[in-house]
Every structure is written in structure tokens, then in C-alpha cells.
Amino acid sequence: MFEHLLNGFAVALLPLNLLIALCGCLVGTLIGVLPGLGPTATLAMLIPLVFSMPPATALILLTSVYYGSMYGGSTTSILVNIPGESASVITTIDGHKMAMQGRAGPALAVAAIGSFIAGTFSVLMLTFVGAPIARYALLFGPAEFFALMVFGLCTVASLTGTNVTKSIISTCLGLMIATIGIDLVSGAARFTFGNPFLQDGVDFVVVAIGMFALTEVVITAREVHEGTRAQIVKAGKVWISWSEFLYSLPAILRGTVFGFVIGMLPGAGATLSTFIAYNLEKRVCRHPERLGTGDIRGVANPESANNAASGASLVPLLTLGLPGGGATAVMLGALMMLDITPGPLMFEKHGAIVWTLIASMYVGNTLLLLLNWPLVNVFARVMRIPAMYLMPTVLVISTIGVWSLSYSAVDLVLTGAAGLLGYYMRVNKYPVEPLILGLILGGRLEQAYRQALIISKGSNMIFLEKPISLVLLICAVLFLFLPMLLKRSKQYKAVAETAEAA
Amino acid sequence: MTRYALLLAGLALAGPLVAGPAVAWEPKGQGECIAPANPGGGWDITCRTASTVLQKTGAFKGSIYVTNMPGGSGAVAIANVATKRKGDPNLIVSASNALTFTVALGRTPYTFKEVMPLAQVGAELGGFFVRDDSKYKTLADLIAAMKADPKSVTFSGGSAPGGQDHMKVALFAKAIGVEPTKVVYVPFQGGGEALTSMLGGHTQVAALDVSEATGQLEAGKIRGLAVLSDKRSTKFPDIPTATEQGAKVNYVIWRGFYMAPGVPKEAYDWWIATMKAMVASPEFAAEREKLGWEPVTRFGDEFAQYVNGEAAQYRVLLKELGFLK
Numbered sequence: 042m043f044e045h046l047l048n049g050f051a052v053a054l055l056p057l058n059l060l061i062a063l064c065g066c067l068v069g070t071l072i073g074v075l076p077g078l079g080p081t082a083t084l085a086m087l088i089p090l091v092f093s094m095p096p097a098t099a100l101i102l103l104t105s106v107y108y109g110s111m112y113g114g115s116t117t118s119i120l121v122n123i124p125g126e127s128a129s130v131i132t133t134i135d136g137h138k139m140a141m142q143g144r145a146g147p148a149l150a151v152a153a154i155g156s157f158i159a160g161t162f163s164v165l166m167l168t169f170v171g172a173p174i175a176r177y178a179l180l181f182g183p184a185e186f187f188a189l190m191v192f193g194l195c196t197v198a199s200l201t202g203t204n205v206t207k208s209i210i211s212t213c214l215g216l217m218i219a220t221i222g223i224d225l226v227s228g229a230a231r232f233t234f235g236n237p238f239l240q241d242g243v244d245f246v247v248v249a250i251g252m253f254a255l256t257e258v259v260i261t262a263r264e265v266h267e268g269t270r271a272q273i274v275k276a277g278k279v280w281i282s283w284s285e286f287l288y289s290l291p292a293i294l295r296g297t298v299f300g301f302v303i304g305m306l307p308g309a310g311a312t313l314s315t316f317i318a319y320n321l322e323k324r325v326c327r328h329p330e331r332l333g334t335g336d337i338r339g340v341a342n343p344e345s346a347n348n349a350a351s352g353a354s355l356v357p358l359l360t361l362g363l364p365g366g367g368a369t370a371v372m373l374g375a376l377m378m379l380d381i382t383p384g385p386l387m388f389e390k391h392g393a394i395v396w397t398l399i400a401s402m403y404v405g406n407t408l409l410l411l412l413n414w415p416l417v418n419v420f421a422r423v424m425r426i427p428a429m430y431l432m433p434t435v436l437v438i439s440t441i442g443v444w445s446l447s448y449s450a451v452d453l454v455l456t457g458a459a460g461l462l463g464y465y466m467r468v469n470k471y472p473v474e475p476l477i478l479g480l481i482l483g484g485r486l487e488q489a490y491r492q493a494l495i496i497s498k499g500s501n502m503i504f505l506e507k508p509i510s511l512v513l514l515i516c517a518v519l520f521l522f523l524p525m526l527l528k529r530s531k532q533y534k535a536v537a538e539t540a541e542a543a
Numbered sequence: 544m545t546r547y548a549l550l551l552a553g554l555a556l557a558g559p560l561v562a563g564p565a566v567a568w569e570p571k572g573q574g575e576c577i578a579p580a581n582p583g584g585g586w587d588i589t590c591r592t593a594s595t596v597l598q599k600t601g602a603f604k605g606s607i608y609v610t611n612m613p614g615g616s617g618a619v620a621i622a623n624v625a626t627k628r629k630g631d632p633n634l635i636v637s638a639s640n641a642l643t644f645t646v647a648l649g650r651t652p653y654t655f656k657e658v659m660p661l662a663q664v665g666a667e668l669g670g671f672f673v674r675d676d677s678k679y680k681t682l683a684d685l686i687a688a689m690k691a692d693p694k695s696v697t698f699s700g701g702s703a704p705g706g707q708d709h710m711k712v713a714l715f716a717k718a719i720g721v722e723p724t725k726v727v728y729v730p731f732q733g734g735g736e737a738l739t740s741m742l743g744g745h746t747q748v749a750a751l752d753v754s755e756a757t758g759q760l761e762a763g764k765i766r767g768l769a770v771l772s773d774k775r776s777t778k779f780p781d782i783p784t785a786t787e788q789g790a791k792v793n794y795v796i797w798r799g800f801y802m803a804p805g806v807p808k809e810a811y812d813w814w815i816a817t818m819k820a821m822v823a824s825p826e827f828a829a830e831r832e833k834l835g836w837e838p839v840t841r842f843g844d845e846f847a848q849y850v851n852g853e854a855a856q857y858r859v860l861l862k863e864l865g866f867l868k
Contacts, residue, residue: 085582089609092595182745183729223615225730228648228705228866237622237651240615307739362758363742364735371582373735377754378588380833384758447614488732495729496697496745 046168049396052097053404061098062105062401066408069109070416076117076250076442079126080110080351084371088378096379097394101401103375104355107368108160108405111311111351112413115152115344119145120423121435123253127245128311128347130477131319133253135332135339141271145421146279148340151289153413154281155345159297160406163352166301168399172360172385174305179361181306183492184503188513189306190486193313195517196320197475207471214462215479216486218243225484226491238451245481247443247452251459252466252473254439258432259464265428279418285337292322292338296345304350307363311350312481316474318346320520352402359395361385568809570633574607576800577636579620581613588834589637589798593664596827602817617642618651625657628803632810635661635800643850644706647857648866655854659806660847662818663799664827665836668753669711670770670782671698674742675763682769682788685748686719693725699746701734701755705866708737710857711750711771711794713864718790723864741765752796753779754835771795778835798836799846815843 052058072083083106091099114125119136132152139148166174181189198208221232222242233239264270296318303314322342323329332339355372357363362384364373376383381391388395423431443456466473497503504510574597576590587609594607612620617638624636636658646654671685679685688695693716700708709730713723729746731737734755741749742764749756749765753776759765760779767782771794775784785792800818802811821827822840831838841849861867 085611088582088587089591092591179739179743182740182743184745223650223703225703225732228703230650237615237618240618240650241613307736361742363739364733370733370735374582374584374588377834378591382758382761385762385764386758390761447619449614488730492729492731495727498694498727 042168045392045396046400048393049398049400050403052393052397053101053400058098058101058397058401059404061102062405063408063412065102065105066109066112066405066412069106069111070113070116070409070412071109072106073110073113073125074116074420076123076125076246076254076439078110078442078445079114079246080107081368081371082446083107083110084368084375088371088375091375091378096381096391097397099375099379100394100398101405103372104398104402105405105408107351107372108348108402108409111160111348112153112156112409114347115156115340116149116420119148119152119340120420121254121431122257123435123439124249127249127477127481128315128350129343130249130312130474131315131343132340134319134474135334135336138333138335139337139340140424141273142335143273143424144335144337145424146417147281147285147337149413149417149420150279150281151285151293151337151341152344153410153417154286155289155293155296155341156348157406157410158293159300159345159347159349160352160409161403162297163301163304163349163356164399164402164406167352167356167359167402171356175357175360175363178305178307178357178363180509182507183489183496184507185509185513186306187486187489187493188504188507188510188517189303190313190482190489192513192517192520193317193482194475194478194486195521197316197478198521204470208475211466211471211473212475212479215476215481216483218248218476219480219483220487222484225488226495236451238447238449242484243455243480244446244452245477246446247455248459248480249477250439250443251456251461252463252476254435255456255460256463256467256473258436259460260467261428261432270428273424279421280414281337289337289341292326292342293345295322295325296342297349300346300349301353303346304353305356307354307357310354311347312478314346314350315343316478319343355402358383359387359398362387568632568807568813570603570605570810570813572633573605574603574633574635575610575631576607577610577612577620577624577634579612579614579617579636579638579642582611585639585641585798586617586637587611589639589664589800590635592827592830592834593635593637593800593821596821596824596830597817599826600821600824602820615650616645618645621645621651621653621658624801624803625653630805630807631803632806634803635814636802637798638801639798640707640796640853641702643854643857644710647854647861648705655801655847655850658804659802659811660850661800661802661811661814662822662843663797663839663841663846663849664818664822665798665831665834666839667796667798667836668770668772668776669708669794669796670751670753670756670776671711671715671768671785672738672741672749672751672756672760672765673747673768674744675766677747677766679748679768682783682785682790685768686788686790689716689719689721689726693721694727696748697727697729697746698748698750699729699731699737699740700750701731701737703730704728705861705864706730707796708734708750710860711792713860714792714794715771715785715790717860718785718792738765753782757835774837777837795837795839797839797841797849799841811843818842 072078114129115132117123117125118129118132122137124130299318300314354369358369364370578587578590580586590609597603698712702708716723716726734751740746769785771792
């Protein structure tokens with residue numbers, strides 16, 4: 042195996058391939074930075090190029106862009122409170138607060154370091170134990186997926202430390218938006234008003250840009266106008282300090298493990314892993330009250346999780362030939378065009394190419410870390426741009442991002458509507474993140490529920506009969522109600538104590 | 544040497560058809576192929592393959608660029624082409640049975656009659672697949688189980704009910720005298736997920752296209768019970784057809800193109816001749832091999848009649864299944 046890997050490195054380190062990887066990382070990073078263009082869309086746009094390249098080079102380009110865009114996604118989350126892609130939604134919570142406190146540099150740096158550690162961990166796992174652990178993905182059928190997503194949504198309810206009721210309302214709004222489009226099970230068009238553009242549902246990007254970008258621009262404008270805008274603290278040091286790194290290391294490692302485990306399940310994806318990892322972090326770390334106030338661990342954890350997850354989603358694809366959805370489905374298409382049939386025999390039949398691909402992932406991760414070193418410095422300066430120049434630019438770039446989805450005016454109108462709703466929610470202190478997760482998971486959640494019911498011939502007992510699903514559902518209930526119960530017992534104790542004292 | 548000879552033969556065949564005196568019209572400027580889906584999917588691959596081969600063989604002088612116009616399983620693209628691109632002689636649009644479903648289900652006000660069906664350039668075979676350790680060793684085992692209790696078998700497929708993969712199951716049920724509405728069909732998003740669920744044992748039989756099952760078939764992880772066609776697959780001739788095993792189902796997935804309405808006759812004829820030359824070229828044969836397509840073709844009026852007939856046939860079946868009133 043080491044011999045194969047070394048051969049892979051020999052090809053991946055050829056000057057041309059190294060150059061392609063560098064370009065891919067750079068392009069990926071920039072595209073990840075732009076809101077609206079996520080990794081899936083970017084890969085899809087590159088597919089035509091794949092035709093004209095040798096297979097190994099083509100795959101190196103695709104993976105480096107994929108990796109790069111996962112790195113880049115956090116940048117706008119931190120700097121302007123707009124997630125570059127869905128897996129960086131959570132990063133906005135602590136990341137942007139850090140930037141406002143003059144710590145954009147360390148936030149960006151920890152995102153890069155965490156991503157490097159997580160990405161490298163995923164590739165190591167893929168290299169040494171890929172096939173055996175990929176089998177565990179097969180344990181997850183519709184019932185187990187449903188339970189996993191319920192668990193994800195319940196963790197979010199206690200997300201930002203705000204009112205649980207408001208979080209639940211926000212989650213439900215997201216789930217409701219997710220019902221727009223053609224229903225996969227009955228084939229009926231729901232809430233489309235006869236518009237073919239709505240048949241495919243509302244894209245996450247449309248809502249996210251409305252809720253984050255538009256809302257941010259309007260609120261900033263209002264604050265500047267009213268003179269209430271908080272002064273951004275002058276940036277301190279640009280790179281992360283050793284003590285900050287040690288402080289965030291446990292969060293990075295936990296994010297990496299959770300991201301990997303969840304990311305490997307087909308269809309669950311990087312986004313869900315960031316939400317779950319962040320909330321578990323909150324339960325297990327020291328000083329959980331600091332999370333949400335601009336804590337560096339709040340960036341380190343989800344950014345590690347999403348990179349571990351995107352690496353992990355390649356494990357079932359490369360070892361079993363099973364795509365995990367989203368970006369890996371596009372990779373599957375690319376492989377087929379290169380005359381590589383994805384499947385369990387891929388390592389045997391196309392070993393040289395697959396090992397080159399794996400080697401290029403190590404290379405890509407390292408390149409990205411090196412690339413981000415100077416870029417952190419550049420990006421951190423964005424915070425010095427006055428709002429009057431920065432915000433209009435954000436608006437233009439976001440609009441282009443929405444337009445590029447399907448060149449449809451319907452999307453722009455929807456973005457506007459999402460912006461209005463987002464503004465109302467921000468002003469009234471409803472957290473936006475649960476809505477986004479609800480929207481992303483809603484379709485899959487409903488689909489998994491109904492698939493499970495078709496399999497069980499209509500009996501809901503299937504969710505309790507399957508052990509994995511049962512455990513996840515119990516955890517979900519605990520997550521939702523335990524904090525309330527604990528709070529109540531504390532209050533009870535306090536009341537009892539005062540009663541005793543009196 | 545053989546390759547070179549083949550190439551020459553291909554050129555000799557393509558030459559007179561493209562440059563022959565009978566066809567006076569020649570396209571000017573750039574060509575365009577609209578893929579009514581995102582890059583990487585079947586429609587996108589159809590466009591890119593045609594564009595590459597037509598340019599490589601010199602059949603189209605100039606370049607053919609591919610435009611992706613996703614939305615509503617082809618509904619967005621057909622509406623755009625039928626209304627905004629009338630008479631455009633340089634435009635072709637990729638299509639397959641999936642568009643017939645969009646049309647038959649009434650998800651677009653347009654049908655194949657509002658556009659000009661051009662050609663079918665290949666076909667894919669569908670089939671039923673089980674895990675290698677499945678208790679269904681042959682299609683006969685599956686038929687026996689379904690006849691005893693239709694609800695005892697769980698099928699998974701990569702399309703919504705009333706879509707391509709469900710149709711495979713429904714037609715099969717009909718052919719063996721089982722009420723199609725009684726069959727348990729679990730829809731997934733794409734063949735990959737349907738396959739994963741079957742491999743994980745959550746469903747028992749996957750209704751897929753042969754190309755989607757290729758990787759697992761070659762590895763021996765799954766077994767093909769039947770292909771749903773009159774002829775066996777060229778790539779997997781070991782899998783018997785359903786007809787051979789007593790269930791008469793002929794359900795083939797075509798891949799081809801249509802053009803905008805109002806295209807001049809000369810231009811339409813030029814495209815038919817060009818498509819005929821394309822499918823006969825060794826360059827196209829190589830791509831077809833890669834994609835696992837079967838060499839089944841139809842052109843012009845024959846193709847138009849075929850797709851219109853198919854839409855009518857689907858409508859009848861969809862009514863029977865309760866998806867259409």
C-alpha cells in the first residue's frame with residue numbers, strides 16, 4: 042500500500058499536477074469566499090474542463106477546488122457575517138464577533154489550521170481504514186437517517202443560547218420553506234403556483250443570501266445612519282498565538298471526529314456535522330458560556346467538522362462507489378466521464394489514478410495551509426474597509442451569486458423576501474441559523490420519514506424497532522428537554538434553599 | 544492499423560453525408576446544445592458527448608457550446624426553447640425518457656409536438672438488481688414471491704413514483720399479472736442512493752439503469768435478475784432479459800435531442816444527416832462504450848412518432864397508477 046501511495050505522490054508532485062493543484066486551491070478558495078457559489082456548483086462548472094485533461098490531472102483539479110472551497114467558506118462568515126456556503130453558517134456566530142473585536146486574523150488562522158488538521162485526518166482514515174469503516178455507512182437506511190436529522194434539529198433548538206421557543210419557531214419556518222417544490226414521494230407540485238422555477242424547491246443559497254447578506258447590509262446601513270454602529274476594534278496580531286492554538290486544539294479534535302463520523306453517512310453532509318459538532322462542543326467543553334460571544338473555539342470546531350466531513354464523504358465514494366450526495370455526486374459524474382466506473386473495484390482497476398487522487402489530497406491540504414498563511418493577512422484587512430464601500434460591494438457580489446444559480450428573476454425576488462423576513466427576525470432576536478438548517482434538512486427529513494413508512498407499510502414503530510434510530514431519537518429528546526429540566530431542578534433547589542434559610 | 548482503418552471508414556461514411564451535394568444548407572457561426580439539467584447528469588453528458596464528437600470529426604465547423612438550463616425536469620428548458628428560440632437552426636437540446644414523463648404528467652404546457660424531435664443517439668437498458676446474498680436467485684424467484692404476496696418485496700429506485708424507475712417496476716408487475724398499485728416502491732434521489740439502500744439491506748430489489756449498477760456488478764456485490772429489454776445488454780450479456788424469463792417488459796431509456804419549433808427544413812435535414820454520421824463514427828462508438836449505451840437509434844419523423852407514442856402510452860399507465868386523473 043505504501044508503495045501505491047508513494048507512486049501516487051510521484052504523480053501528484055509532477056510540476057504540472059502541482060501547478061494544477063495550486064490553481065485549484067486558489068480558485069476554490071476564492072469561489073468559497075464568494076457567497077452563492079458553493080463547492081457543488083463550482084465542481085459542476087468545472088466538469089467541461091475534465092473532458093480535455095488526463096484523468097489524474099482532472100481529478101486533482103476537482104479535489105483541490107473542492108477542498109479549497111471548503112476552506113474559503115469561512116472567510117466571509119468571519120469578516121462580513123455572510124456564510125460562503127451552508128457548512129459555514131455556524132461559523133458566523135463566533136467568527137463575526139471575533140472580527141468585530143479585532144480578532145479577524147486569529148479567527149481566519151484557526152479556520153485554516155483546523156481545516157488542515159481535519160482534512161489530513163480524513164485522508165489518513167481514507168488511506169488506512171477506508172473500506173472497512175465505509176461499510177458502516179450502509180447501516181443507515183431511511184429510518185436511521187430520519188432519526189439522525191431529528192437529532193440534528195433538536196440540538197439546534199438550544200443553539201445560540203437564545204430563547205428555545207424562538208429557535209423552534211425558526212426551525213419550523215425553515216422546514217416549511219423546504220416543502221416548496223415537487224414532492225418526491227407523491228410527485229405533486231406543492232406551493233409552486235404553476236411556476237416551473239419553483240418545481241425544484243427553494244435553494245439554500247437564495248434564502249441564506251437574503252437572510253445574511255441583505256439583512257447585514259440593511260442593519261449596517263441603519264446603524265451607520267443612526268450612529269449606533271459599534272466601532273470595530275483595530276486589528277491586533279494577524280496570526281494566531283500559541284496559547285490560543287492550545288486553547289482551541291481540543292475543539293478542533295472533537296470537531297474533526299464528529300465531522301468525520303457524520304460526514305461519511307451518505308446524504309448527511311458537512312452542514313449537519315457542523316451543527317451537531319458545535320452543539321456537542323457546547324456540552325462537553327470548559328466554559329461553555331464563552332461560546333457564542335466570539336470564542337475562538339466556536340470557529341475552530343465547526344470549521345474542522347466541515348472539512349473532516351467533506352473528506353469523509355469521499356470515503357464511501359472511493360471505496361464502495363457510493364456517492365454521498367451534493368459535491369460527491371458531481372465527482373461521481375466526473376469519474377464516469379473519465380471512464381472510471383466508481384465501485385468496489387476502483388482500487389484494483391484504476392489503482393494508479395485513485396492513489397494519485399489520495400496523494401493529491403495530502404498535497405492539497407498542505408498547499409491550502411501554505412496558501413492561507415499570507416491570505417489571512419490580506420483578508421483580515423477587509424475589516425478596515427469602511428462600511429460605505431464594503432456593504433455595496435457585498436450586495437453586488439451576493440446578487441450575482443443568486444443570479445448565477447439558475448439565471449432566474451424568481452430567485453432574486455425570493456432573496457428579497459428572505460431579506461425582509463431575516464430583517465424582522467434579527468430585529469426581534471429570532472436566531473436565523475435554525476431556519477437555515479431546517480431548510481437544508483427539511484426535504485431530506487420528510488423524504489426519509491416517508492421512505493421509512495413505505496418500507497414499514499405505514500407503521501411508525503420502525504423508528505423504535507431499529508436500534509440506531511431508537512438511540513438517536515432518545516438523544517434528541519434528551520437534548521431538547523434536559524436543559525429545561527436541569528434549569529427547573531436548579532430553580533427548585535434554589536427555592537428550597539431559600540425556604541430552608543427562612 | 545485497425546483503428547486507422549476504422550477511422551477512415553468512419554470518415555468515408557461521414558464525408559458524403561455531411562458535405563454531399565444533396566444538403567445545401569450549412570450552419571453558420573457557433574452551435575449551441577442546451578442541457579436542461581446541471582452539469583454531470585445524463586442530459587449534460589449527452590450534450591457534451593455530441594458537442595465533442597461533432598467538433599472532433601469536423602462535422603460541425605466551429606464550436607458547439609453547452610448551456611445548462613436546469614429546472615423542473617426539463618420543463619424550464621422546453622418552455623424557453625418553444626417560445627424564445629423559435630427557428631434557431633444552430634440549437635439542439637438534449638432529452639431522454641425523463642422529459643417524456645415531464646410531458647406525460649402535464650408538468651409543462653408544452654409537448655413534443657411544440658418542438659422538433661431530432662434524433663435518438665443511444666439507449667440505456669434498465670434492470671432489477673439484488674445483493675449477491677439475496678434469496679431471489681433468478682427473476683422466477685422474484686415473480687413467485689410477488690405473486691404470493693406483492694407487498695413482500697420492497698423495491699428501491701432513483702426516481703419519484705410515476706417516474707422512470709417506478710415505471711420499470713409497474714410495467715413488470717403488470718406483465719406478471721400483479722396489481723401495479725400494490726407493489727412497494729421506495730423512491731430515492733438518484734440511482735446511487737437507491738443502490739446504497741439495497742446494498743444496506745433496507746430494500747431488497749433496486750430498479751436501476753445498467754450503467755448505474757456497473758461498478759457493483761463488476762465487483763460481484765450485486766446480481767442482475769433481468770434487463771427490461773428484448774435484447775440482452777452488450778456489456779453484461781450474462782444477465783437474461785425479463786422476456787426470456789416469462790415477463791414481457793420492453794422498457795428502454797432513450798437519449799437524444801430535439802430542436803426549436805420553426806427550424807427551416809434544410810437545417811433540420813442537415814442535422815438529421817449529421818446525427819446519422821455522428822452515431823456511425825468511431826469517435827462516438829468509443830464514447831458510447833464508455834457510457835454503457837446501446838447502439839439504438841431513431842431519426843426525424845420516426846423519432847417524433849416514437850416519442851409522441853411513448854408519451855401517450857405513459858399517460859395511460861400513469862392513469863392506471865393513479866398519478867393522472
